[in-house]
Amino acid sequence: MSPHRPPGEPERPVAVPALPDLPEATVARLPEYLRALHNLAENGHETVSSEWLATAAGVNSAKLRKDLSHLGSYGTRGVGYDVALLIDQIEYVLGLTQRRSVALVGVGNLGHALAGYDGFATRGFRIAALFDADPVRVGEEINGLVVRHVDELSRVAIEESIAIGVIATPAAAAQRVADRLVAGGVTSILNFAPCVLTVPDGVDVRKVDLAVELQILSFHEHRKASLTALPAAGAATLTPLPGDLAATDPQEAIGT
Amino acid sequence: MSPHRPPGEPERPVAVPALPDLPEATVARLPEYLRALHNLAENGHETVSSEWLATAAGVNSAKLRKDLSHLGSYGTRGVGYDVALLIDQIEYVLGLTQRRSVALVGVGNLGHALAGYDGFATRGFRIAALFDADPVRVGEEINGLVVRHVDELSRVAIEESIAIGVIATPAAAAQRVADRLVAGGVTSILNFAPCVLTVPDGVDVRKVDLAVELQILSFHEHRKASLTALPAAGAATLTPLPGDLAATDPQEAIGT
Structure with missing residues (x-):
């Protein structure tokens, strides 16, 4: 990756230095x-x-x-x-001295775009395999890679030493894909599906939900609007929130 | 949005209730x-x-x-x-009782996918306008919207009351797009370009960098590998890190 590192320096399988445990x-x-x-x-x-x-x-x-x-x-x-x-x-x-292989599952609208995203290759990652469940998609070639059927996922993940799985399927399919990635030895997952995945200990999942990002911005828009719209006097003209949302309830949070 | 809210309830421009300041x-x-x-x-x-x-x-x-x-x-x-x-x-x-209008700038690979992403509409957002700087792209129709030239961005943002701008351009173009969004009154930006944006106070920026997500996973892969590869005895066989990376240097961090 870096031009300052001797090319071809082998990975050391035994005497790997301990990494600092960073926040x-x-x-x-x-x-x-x-x-x-x-x-x-x-x-x-x-x-x-x-x-x-x-x-x-x-x-x-x-x-x-x-x-x-x-x-x-x-x-x-x-x-x-x-x-x-x-x-x-x-x-x-960051472990970028070796190029890590990525499997991308789900080549619909978003997955197709990810498969063609230059930013992965230039920053240390190689998309090594593409998968989909849709027979129409299987066999399609994207950026030189042929889309395989998701039934092959676990086997290919092992054969190709896939380090990271990217899930770009609909939410309903994502858990099953995650299970197959884990069965194929993959211990890092980037999940674009809008759902929570259950994985064994030792498997890291990061989630990117594009609509959630917009909803967080929406909160800030709403808050900015409420601040500018508030009259100087304030409290007396406030309309009630649903279910007395803003009420300060002295009741303790209970385990419901 | 919710079926439990009376339909057509107007926004209240003056007596907006104060929102709690949430973490x-x-x-x-x-x-x-x-x-x-x-x-x-x-x-x-x-x-x-x-x-x-x-x-x-x-x-x-x-x-x-x-x-x-x-x-x-x-x-x-x-x-x-x-x-x-x-x-x-x-x-x-979250301010989802009104549907917020989104302008999407950059309809290349990723932007094109975002323009067609169902998840926005079903979760409270409406893509109201598309922009690009590429003359080949301008005039193209995506999901019923015609791509406009980015020179029109500020004007259209005002006309269409754009609440949120999504930047899916190359990094080199992103700051200029952000400036134009701000000039058009947009105070929330979701940035997919791999760069840091400078915006005035009161403008919220959230950033999604797909390669950064992979690099964070790469760190965890690297760390997991270093833990499993370490021999039981440990320290004596550790190879040096670049620049004595793991050395505990008593020197204080200095303002360089």
Whole structure:
């Protein structure tokens, strides 16, 4: 991935160094730092200040310094961070020194778009197999890959050493797909289906629900509107909320 | 949205009730509860226990009860929550009692898929306008909407009372699109472009970066592999990390 790492360096199956146990929020910010660092490297920069890097990643610089200190990276006073070294460190921690194989299940509207998304390949992932349950879709070729039937999922996942499964099926099919991914040894799942998946311990699931993102924004729209619409006097003109929503109820939350 | 709300009830422009100031994490879970509640209502259930609802939404029941207590909703001991009332309360808080108009900018691979995504319409949003900068795309019809040139964005946003802008352009174009949305009065943006946007105070941005999601999963894959691959003895056989990554450096983080 990084041009600063010797090419072809083998993975070490036994003496893998222990990874620091990072806060989840730090892990989520490392990809942002990495993207900003790659931009810097492409533009010929060899060092970067924490302020610059923080701005490029959209965080404050104290948070950035704390995040990077978890990696044992503190920069040099007056100089900043070494761009190439920091790229290596973050790519190492994120496990991006090997290209991970991804299986994508469900090549409908969204899945089809994901199958053709350049961003995966350029950031360390290879879509290795596509699956669908629809006989019309099976056999279709997308970006050089032939869509296989989902019945083959577990077998192919083992054969192709799939690291990450992406579920882009309707909600009703998603749990069954997750079960098949797990049966095929996949321990990381990215779920676009609007439902909650049940998986064994040791399997990580991340969920992206596009409508939920809009609903969260809707809350903020609603809240902004309620603040601007409120008359200065306030309380007396408030209309009741459904079920006395805003009432301060002294009753304790009970286990219903 | 909810069948339990009188149809055609007008928005009240002045006496809007003040919304509770909810923790962001609670706001993010409300759509999950709402989806589970709609499923229950469709299946004829009138009440639900906190345990059942928590399981369906993938959280623990103590967290669910705390979240709902922010809404003033405590359920009834031995009976649970009233499904229809709780739907009304959550839809009210999320601002889903009016259908919000969405402008989608960038109808390439991903944007095209988003334009055709049913999940938006069924959960309270209406894609009202599509934009692109590519002359080949402008004029194309997608799901009954004609793609307009991005130069028209600010004007159309005002005319169509766009509440939320969705950016699905390449990273290089995203800031300019955000500026145009803001100029058109849009104060909520969902950004799929892999970059950080700069917006004025009062504009909410949520970001979905699909490759970042995979990179976070990659970290967990890497970590799981390092744990299983570690020999029992451990430390002595550890290989060095790049730049002494795992070293515990007593040096304080400095402002570089």
